[in-house]
Amino acid sequence: MTDEIAKVAVVTGSARGIGRATAQRFLEDGWRVALLDIDGETLSHTETALGNSGEIMAVICDVAEPEQVQAAIDNVVERFGRIDALVNNAGTAVFKPLLDTKFEEWRRVLDVNLSGPFICSQACAPVMIKNGGGSIVNITSISGLRASTLRVAYGTSKAGLMHLTKQQAAELGEVGIRVNGVSPGPVDTAMAKAVHSAEIRADYHDAIPLNRYGLEREIADAVCFLCSDRASYITGQILAVDGGFDAVGIGLPTLRTDP
Numbered sequence: 001m002t003d004e005i006a007k008v009a010v011v012t013g014s015a016r017g018i019g020r021a022t023a024q025r026f027l028e029d030g031w032r033v034a035l036l037d038i039d040g041e042t043l044s045h046t047e048t049a050l051g052n053s054g055e056i057m058a059v060i061c062d063v064a065e066p067e068q069v070q071a072a073i074d075n076v077v078e079r080f081g082r083i084d085a086l087v088n089n090a091g092t093a094v095f096k097p098l099l100d101t102k103f104e105e106w107r108r109v110l111d112v113n114l115s116g117p118f119i120c121s122q123a124c125a126p127v128m129i130k131n132g133g134g135s136i137v138n139i140t141s142i143s144g145l146r147a148s149t150l151r152v153a154y155g156t157s158k159a160g161l162m163h164l165t166k167q168q169a170a171e172l173g174e175v176g177i178r179v180n181g182v183s184p185g186p187v188d189t190a191m192a193k194a195v196h197s198a199e200i201r202a203d204y205h206d207a208i209p210l211n212r213y214g215l216e217r218e219i220a221d222a223v224c225f226l227c228s229d230r231a232s233y234i235t236g237q238i239l240a241v242d243g244g245f246d247a248v249g250i251g252l253p254t255l256r257t258d259p
Contacts, residue, residue, distance in 0.1 A: 006055075008080045009227065010034045010073070012063050012120060013090030015042040017189040018139065020050075021216035022087055025224045027052050034076040034083075036061045037090070063090045063116030064108075066123075073123040083127040085227040088117035088161075089139040093154040095195060106153045113157035114164065121168060125177055133176020135227040138165045139219075140181045142242050158183075162238050169236030178235035180226045185242025187214040206253045209244030 009026045013019040015037035023033045023046075032055045037043040040060040047058040057079050061072040076083060092112045094105040117138050128134030143151050144158030161181065168179040186192060186204045192213070196204070205211055222241045225231055240246045 006030060006032050007084040008032045008034065008076070008082050009085040009087065010036060010076060010083055010120070010124060011087040011089060012036045012061075012116070015039045015046045017191070018184065018187065018216050018219045019087070019089040020046050021220040022089065022223050023056070024050060025217070025220040026085075026227075027055060029224060029228075031085075032056065032080055034059060034072075034080070036063070036072055038062045063088075063120055064111040066119050069119045069123050073120075073127065077127055082131050083124050084131065084134045086120060086124040086128075086134070086136045087139065087223055087227070088120055088136065090116055091139065091157075093151070093191070095150045095154075096152075097150060098152040101152055109153035110157045110160070113154070114160045117161060118164060121179075125172060125175075128177050129175050133178075135231075136168060136172075136177060136179040137223050137226050138162075138179070138181045139223070140165070140183045140238060142183050142185045142240060142246055145183060145238075145240070145246050165238060166236050173235055178226075178231070180231075180235060181238040182219060182222050182226065183238055183240045183242065183246075184219050185214055185240065185245040187216060187219060189216060204245075207245060207248070208242070209248055209252065211252075211256075212243065214241060214243060 009031050011019050011023045014023045014035040023035055026033045035058040043058050050056055059072040059075055061068045092109055094109055121136055138161050140161045141158040143155040144162050147155055165179055165181040172179055219241055222239055
């Protein structure tokens with residue numbers, strides 16, 4: 001793929017985890033990638049590790065700040081000349097009981113997880129339109145579909161992001177922009193490893209038909225598919241990449257132990 005026709009993806013929260021895996025996946029498919037993240041030190045390490053200096057650029061950016069986002073997107077357009085895909089992956093979480101969650105914590109989670117995708121989409125969509133369209137993928141979560149303890153702000157933000165996805169799809173389809181969501185289930189990210197105890201991991205295994213955590217690469221594969229021409233007639237959808245977690249209720253441990 002030549003520089004003249006190489007597509008460009010903007011991936012937020014791409015210094016680590018699912019965002020980094022998604023950036024890597026785009027590069028393997030011949031895309032150029034703009035890495036946006038608030039963590040400048042880790043972002044710099046990631047840019048170096050990906051090893052495609054001519055095909056990537058890194059921009060420090062807080063997605064909850066409209067002026068920072070617009071400046072970042074202006075830099076991307078100046079460097080690459082176009083944007084074909086936006087992956088709204090940047091997110092944050094507070095794991096506290098509902099009554100212990102402070103308003104400032106609630107507001108920050110919604111600012112990043114819900115307002116961030118709105119802001120980034122508003123900045124990228126006009127650039128996409130100039131090139132005839134593009135694709136937006138919002139990284140939601142199974143926590144937006146299924147309530148669980150300690151996630152009042154996170155789960156609510158992701159449920160809102162699912163509806164924002166459908167609103168965006170409804171209005172942007174006629175200008176050639178497809179908008180979909182990917183809802184990861186439990187994934188072996190650094191955050192999950194830090195906050196999921198052995199007991200919690202066992203609970204998840206008991207509730208997942210595939211009986212394991214997902215891999216960052218598996219989420220990235222789904223995202224890149226939705227951004228590709230292979231998904232040209234798919235918009236307004238929320239794809240759960242969760243090993244079947246959202247599809248089942250109780251009883252898997254009993255089923256597995258029955259003779």
